Amino acid sequence: MSAHTHHDDNDFLFKYIFSTDHKMIAKQFLLTGTFMGFIGMMMSLFFRIQLGWPGEASPILEAVLGSWAPDGVLAPDKYLALVTIHGTIMVFFLLTAGLSGTFSNLLIPLQIGARDMASGFMNMLSYWLFFLSSILMLASLFVEGGPAAGGWTIYPPLSALPEAMPGSGLGMTLWIASMAIFIMSSLLGSLNYIVTILNLRTKGMSMTRMPLTIWAFFVTAILGVLSFPVLFAAVLLLLFDRSFGTSFYLSDIFIAGKALEVEGGSPILYEHLFWFLGHPEVYIILLPALGITSEVVATNARKPIFGYRAMIGSILAIGFISVLVWGHHMFVTGMSPFLGAVFTFTTLLVAIPSAVKVFNYLTTLWKGNIKFTPAMLFAIGLVSTFITGGLTGIILGDSALDINVHDTYFVVGHFHIVMGLSGTFGMICGIYHWFPKMFGRMLDKRLGFVHFWLTITSAYGVFFPMHFLGLAGVPRRYYTNSSFPLFDNLIDINVTISIFAMIGGIAQFIFLYNLLYSIFKGPKSPKNPWLSNTLEWTTPVEHIHGNWPGAIPEVHRWPYDYSKPGAELDYIPQDVPMGPDEKDEGH
Amino acid sequence: MLDLLIIVSVVLGIIALAQLIKVLELAGQARGENSWDVTDRDNKTQARLMPVFLVVYFASIIYQMVAWGKYLLPVSASAHGETIDNLMMTSWIVIFPVFILTHILLFYFAWKYSYDKNRKAEFFPHSNKLELLWTIVPTVVLSILILYGLNTWNNITTPVSQEEDPVLIELYAYQFGWIARYAGDDREFGYANVRNIEGVNALGMDSTDSKGWDDKIVRAEFHLPVNRPVQFIFRAQDVIHSAYMPHFRAQMNCVPGMTTRFGYTPTITTSEMKGITQNDEFNYILLCNKICGAAHYNMQMDIIVESAEDFEAWLGEQKEFLPIDGSPKALEVESIEVQEEATDGSASTTASIN
Incomplete structure (x- = not known):
């Protein structure tokens, strides 16, 4: 524990920029992630204009996008570019780095009772690599040919051949460079989280006394370490195919008027490598969100989380199964039907631990004493989206059913609800809950209430109708549905979705206003505003290096002693010693 | 224009809302409340909104x-499509009650157990019985769904056997269109490779391979006979495409460098389907369902399902491969010398011999 002795508080550069303090790094991740998230969201609004009113000139698009929307109509290849970068930013920059980076960094040392991360320097490096990769990704928007446009999964040969589409030129090279750096950032972060959780827990903080947030971050970090290097390998081989004439993914291709000299590679290999990360990635997003929700639900229901051990068990089970299911993204690639059967089996198994989690949340609410803080509202919203989106997963995970809804809007609806909304709700929930811990000030509750109700209404307004589009056979990533008479009467659905998307987008600006205003002008936070049990609320409001001014508190109980019979208050923080007759629920 | 008006009114609505919040905030401050601590009144309002939201959510789904x-x-x-639809219906029957029940519980509990300072929450950390219950019940239900699903999947993916006399069709995808090739009387496709692509030979067929001489190539639309199995072979020229035929519950990726396959038996003719959908314009379609470039959204081919007689008549009208200057059958006669010369040449060499 000597990693943070070199800090110099008087030095602005090292306090705010090259800080090795986990709390500052968490804030850096939050601000960068939120910034990227708003860019990703704005992109979705731009392409929703095209989808709702295809071919109609829009002065907004012309003003903002310039040459991407000649005469106010978005160009087809730029539509794909927006879709691609929207997906990349939301999945990786907002919901991986923004979510895990912020809350793992903030909460791991604070909730396990450590003075900082195991390696403050690696932590700082992790943030700055993330920053660099964000810059590269944004820079790719301005290069000739535009950014990568082959979908966020960048399947070759489309992504490997510059002749295939404008975005497969320099834009794609930058995408690969950005993601390679992103992966390094993620690995440095994840290794740090794992080591910190295993080695730096305070006295009494056994693994089964850790808050569920920490369990979720722990399993997430392990998933990241196991799967991100595979994506690294995948994009590296892609880079070789693009730049050095190899053909790992290419074979028998005739494009732009000539046959290429490539032989023997297989694009399916890329798909396997990509989804070996791609599917665990879903849980890299979801698990932290679920961990945050567990904590917020217990605190605000003033009730222990129901089935603490079952919750840990299901986090572990979800983590384990998640690396065995990647093939369900590939049922119709021509993969062996036997493999399809195996992946159907493993995929549907995920529903069991997920069901356990849902029922445990419901039982936690039952006979609770619920305080509706904005964080609690988003936690309830997450349970709803997790159910709604999770259930359609039972359809998509079934190979026979997937044949006809694969790559349709049904999938878009499904994953946006179960991963996009749940992930975002979890992140927003965490921001409302731990904002006082991060900035020492409070967010405005009324703006929070309005933000929540507008968000959940518009979110379902956007994504629920997509199931109908999918069941009508509309493929995703179509610039317009107007080329097919079959889809002519679906335009109402698209208009509805686009209008709700705009309401939802505006609602996020209410949140942004609340966030920015409160960072500087919000009322000062008390030490433990939500009367919570976990250790982070025992630290002083003003951030100090090493987190606790004196000795690190010792932990005597599990984190969920809310409304314990016999206790005077409805919460007992973890550092309060056990009473003589008290039963220890954590062990 | 109407839509723009809607957007403008939404923006104005939000501004109005923001002003309202400002007023509420000032009123709250006057009463001595702060801007973050959740009051009893807040809890009551939020709790009431829970069932309201539930009703709105369910009503919107019904709408x-x-x-x-x-x-x-x-x-x-298609024949297998009916089994998919049955499986789909079964899945919905399982999913919908769970969806409704859990949502009712979620929003009911949230409303019912909102904060009351005179009450204490029930300390109920775990119950092995309950946890076992909701591990076992989903396990059993999912086991049934998995078995049912795998059974359906195995039936669908079993290849069409030659005894069933399938129509053999190759669907060939390129940026941005489709070409269909029928195997002809020998029921085998001629060898083809992208390296042979030249001029009109868009499929890259090897003109020296006699198996290809009776292959028939069609664009814009292809026909299928009703109630006879069809075996599709898929190829792609440049990037990954996906052959999606939604009405037949059929989809398979077309991947450069390999062939993929899918088979089904059409059961309803185009004209019958026009009656079913009460739409005279109705047409079965093939579309691309894997992002493949800027015009991905417009890669289509019509599918016509008709009686066996109509199908044979239509197929009879289609031209065979290599009709350049005389029939390819003539090549067959002088096959020995032609093939010798052609093995080291390309399609164009063969044509010049003719």
């Missing part, structure tokens, strides 16, 4: 089903 249900795909036009 969507009524308003948009008629736009969903019509009955399956």
Whole structure:
């Protein structure tokens, strides 16, 4: 524990920029992630204009996008570019780095009772690599040919051949460079989280006394370490195919008027490598969100989380199964039907631990004493989206059913609800809950209430109708549905979705206003505003290096002693010693 | 223009809302409340909104089903598609009650157990019985779904056997269109490779391979006979495409460098389906369902399902491969010398011999 002795508080550069303090790094991740998230969201609004009113000139698009929307109509290849970068930013920059980076960094040392991360320097490096990769990704928007446009999964040969589409030129090279750096950032972060959780827990903080947030971050970090290097390998081989004439993914291709000299590679290999990360990635997003929700639900229901051990068990089970299911993204690639059967089996198994989690949340609410803080509202919203989106997963995970809804809007609806909304709700929930811990000030509750109700209404307004589009056979990533008479009467659905998307987008600006205003002008936070049990609320409001001014508190109980019979208050923080007759629920 | 008006009114609505919050905030401050601590009044309001939201959510789903249900795909036009639709219906029957029940519980509990300072929450950390219950019940239900699903999947993916006399069709995808090739009387496709692509030979067929001489190549639309199995072979020229035929519940990726396959038996002719959908303009379609470039959204081919007689008549009208200057059958006669010369040459060499 000597990693943070070199800090110099008087030095602005090292306090705010090259800080090795986990709390500052968490804030850096939050601000960068939120910034990227708003860019990703704005992109979705731009392409929703095209989808709702295809071919109609829009002065907004012309003003903002310039040459991407000649005469106010978005160009087809730029539509794909927006879709691609929207997906990349939301999945990786907002919901991986923004979510895990912020809350793992903030909460791991604070909730396990450590003075900082195991390696403050690696932590700082992790943030700055993330920053660099964000810059590269944004820079790719301005290069000739535009950014990568082959979908966020960048399947070759489309992504490997510059002749295939404008975005497969320099834009794609930058995408690969950005993601390679992103992966390094993620690995440095994840290794740090794992080591910190295993080695730096305070006295009494056994693994089964850790808050569920920490369990979720722990399993997430392990998933990241196991799967991100595979994506690294995948994009590296892609880079070789693009730049050095190899053909790992290419074979028998005739494009732009000539046959290429490539032989023997297989694009399916890329798909396997990509989804070996791609599917665990879903849980890299979801698990932290679920961990945050567990904590917020217990605190605000003033009730222990129901089935603490079952919750840990299901986090572990979800983590384990998640690396065995990647093939369900590939049922119709021509993969062996036997493999399809195996992946159907493993995929549907995920529903069991997920069901356990849902029922445990419901039982936690039952006979609770619920305080509706904005964080609690988003936690309830997450349970709803997790159910709604999770259930359609039972359809998509079934190979026979997937044949006809694969790559349709049904999938878009499904994953946006179960991963996009749940992930975002979890992140927003965490921001409302731990904002006082991060900035020492409070967010405005009324703006929070309005933000929540507008968000959940518009979110379902956007994504629920997509199931109908999918069941009508509309493929995703179509610039317009107007080329097919079959889809002519679906335009109402698209208009509805686009209008709700705009309401939802505006609602996020209410949140942004609340966030920015409160960072500087919000009322000062008390030490433990939500009367919570976990250790982070025992630290002083003003951030100090090493987190606790004196000795690190010792932990005597599990984190969920809310409304314990016999206790005077409805919460007992973890550092309060056990009473003589008290039963220890954590062990 | 109407839409723009809607957007403008939404923006104005939000501004109005923001002003209202400002007023509420000032009123709250006057009463001595702060801007973050959740009061009893807040709890009551939020708790009441919970069932309201639930009702709105469910009502909107019912509305969507009524308003948009008629736009969903019509009955399956293929034999295996019916088994998929049955499996789909079974899945919905399992999913919907769970969805409704859990949502009712979630929002009911949230409303019912909102904060009351005179009450204490029940300390109920775990119950092995309950946890076992909701591990076992989903396990059993999912086991049934898995078995049912795998059974359906195995039936669908079993290749069509030659005894069933399938129509052999190759679907060839390129940026941005489709070409279909029928195997002809020998029921085998001639060898083809992208390296042979030249001029009109868009499929890259090897003109020295006699198996290809009776292959028939069609564009814009292809025909299928009703109630006879069709075996599709898929190829792609440049990037990954996906052959999606939604009415037949059929989809398979077309991948450069390899062939993929899928088979089905059409059961409803195009004209019958026009009656079922009450739409005279109705047409079965093949579309691309894997992002493949800027015009991905417009890669289509019509599919016509008709009686066996009509199908044979249509196929008879289609031209065979290599009709350049005389029939390819003539090549067959002088096959020995032609093939010798052609093995080291390309399609163009063969043509010049003719």
